[in-house]
Amino acid sequence: MTPGARISAAIEVLDDVNARKRPAADALKDWGLSHRFAGSKDRAAIASLVFDAERNRASAAFLMGSETPRAVVLGSLARARGMDADALMSLCSGEAHAPPPLDERETNCLAKGDLNGAPSFVAGDFPQWLEPSLTAVFGENTIAEMSALATRAPVDLRVNTLKAGRDKVLTGLAHLHATPTLLSPLGLRIPLMPDGRGPSLSAEPAYVKGLVEIQDEGSQLAALLALAKPGEQVLDLCAGAGGKTLALAAAMQNKGQIHAADRDGSRLMRSMARLERAGVRNVQLHAPRGSHDVLASLEGRCDLVFVDAPCTGTGTWRRNPDAKWRMRPGALAIRIAEQVEALEEAVRFAKPHGRILYVTCSILREENEDRIAAFLREHPDFQCLSAQELASTAHLPELARFASRLGLGLRLTPLTSGTDGFFVAMLMRGAHAAQ
Template sequence: MNPGARLSAAIEILDVIEMQRRPAADALKDWGTAHRYAGSKDRAAIGSLVYDSLRVRNSAAHVMGAASARGILLGALRELRAMPLDAVAALCTGEGYAPAPLTDEERGRYADGTLEGAPDHVRGDYPEWLAPSFAAAFGADVVAEGRALARRAPVDLRVNRLKVDRDKAMRSLAHLRPEPTVHARDGLRIAVGEDGRAPALAAEPAYVKGFVEVQDEGSQVAALLSGAKPGMQVLDLCAGSGGKTLALASMMENKGQVFATDLDGRRLMPIYDRLARAGVRNVQVRAPKGRQTALDDLQGRFDVVFVDAPCTGTGTWRRNPDAKWRLRPGALEERIKAQDEILATAVSCVKPGGRLVYATCSVLREENEDRLAKLLAAHPNLLPLDAAHVAREAGLPDLAAFASPHGPGLRLSPLRCGTDGFGIATLMVG
């Protein structure tokens, strides 16, 4: 496919996503199935165009004066890729499978369009209904924070110290030019290409051998702040596919026990292969069985209970740009209810003097500080630990700069510290 045909394909897929409200990954997969002549490089390039367009949907539409798939794509080429007007015009010829030539209005908008006077949610590329929540979370930095969440994310890896140290992992991946992460001591960061493509890690020997796992630096930091140590009893209450379970087991040097469970047993299925690949031996997986809880015999037992709560995922929009446009107010309400229920369960599992670590990949106060305030009001025996103290205790004193101004814990974001958006707080049971 020529570059112009790729633009046309991206416009077609964006139309499907908007009209059918489908996840971008599903729409891209269906398009590839229906257009088998498109090679892997074509599909990757088209996917990158689609995701870039979704990243900046609001600002792109405003600049181009058109909320159509074509208008958004053209705006993304300008806003995110800084492609010169002449280069875009050379692709939009109307010949073959290329998009129709640019109109005079499109040329004018592309050359001189501006975001001046646009509302914050347009300049920051987040849904209008979330504008009050974003303003409450970020204050004067709301536009800059929104724009940072709309940029491409690097690929972050966690070195598995059960098998290798960071230097050896870096040497094994030298051809990908990894760099040490700033905050997470076992983290590596790989930049994505100009086309937005990430390396095919599943084909890398270092990954296959369990030397590294894919994990955002913010998620790695959350695990490090748990204070999990060899010999402890630790519960990963919302383990999912096991990313933080693996990190906790590595911190504990395979000594003590990590119990991994999740309300949705299907989400736990990948954990078994990941544990084997990583060489983890101190994890017990507790899958739910019908109405029977997996935690009946674990009340008041744990030194650390880690709650990576289900949330809106607003902090992961760099990696899932279409998710922000599919998110609806009802989903936030459901997540808040689930978070309160999970936190109540978590408290019952912590032993006196133990710690409850609450983390979300959300930037919203409703899912972070507000949930903790409600929990603390209901449980006078809970003590929020000073975020700066917890950071220093974990050997990460620089993180003290990211203490939340709204309540207990830390706030991480792409703008402030180069990670996904996270809220992380530690409470002690008295």
């Protein structure tokens, strides 16, 4: 496919996303199935165009003076890839499946348009209804923080210390220009290609052999801050597909026991292949079985309950940019109720002197500091470690600078830490809380 034809395909996919109110990944998959002539590189390039358009939807539409898929794709090419009117004219020729030529209005918008006078939700590319919540968190830095969340996310890998050290893996991935992450002692970062695509890791020996796992640096840090030790009894209460379970197993050196549970049994079972590839041997999977209490035997026995709480996912918008436009106000209330329920469930399993690590990939105060404050009011036998104490105990003292200014816990964002948006808080029970 020509570059122009790829742009036409991206416009077609975005039109499908808008018309059917569906995730971009689903629309891209269907487009690929119905256009089998498109090769893997074509499909990857089209996906990159679509996700860039979603990242910059509000600012691109403002720049072009239109919200049509064509306007958003063209505007995003100007915003995300720095293409000027002349460059886009050469691609939009109307020939060989390329988009029709630019009209006079489009040419003028590309040549003279800018974001001067744009509202903050346009300049920062986020839903207008979330502005009060985001401003309460970031204040005058709201546009800068949200603009960082509208950029492309790098490819982060976690070195599996059950099989290799970081230096060894770094050498093996030198051809991908891998570099050590700045905050996680286990992480490697691989730069994206100019068109926004990452490398194909499925053919890399280090990935196939389980020496590395794809995991954002912020997620790696959350697992390290859990302070999981060899020999402990650990419950990963919302394990999902097992990313943090794998990291906990490595920290525990395959010693002790990790119990991984999730309401979505099919998603949990998909972690089996990952566990096997990583050489993990200390994990039991607890899939739901109707009304049967599959975790009853763990009540009051866990040293650590890891709560990767259901949340709005606002901290992952770099990777899931279309999700921010599909999010609705009612979703926040639903997630908060689920977070309260997850924390209450965690109390049931934490033993005396045990601990609960509460983690979200959200940047909203309502899902983070407010939840910890409410939990502590209801549970005086728990205490939240200060960010400084938690960072020091995890031997990651530099993380103390990410202490939340809105309450207890640590906050990570693309702008401040170069990671996805994460919140982490450690709740200690009983005698530990009093020390």
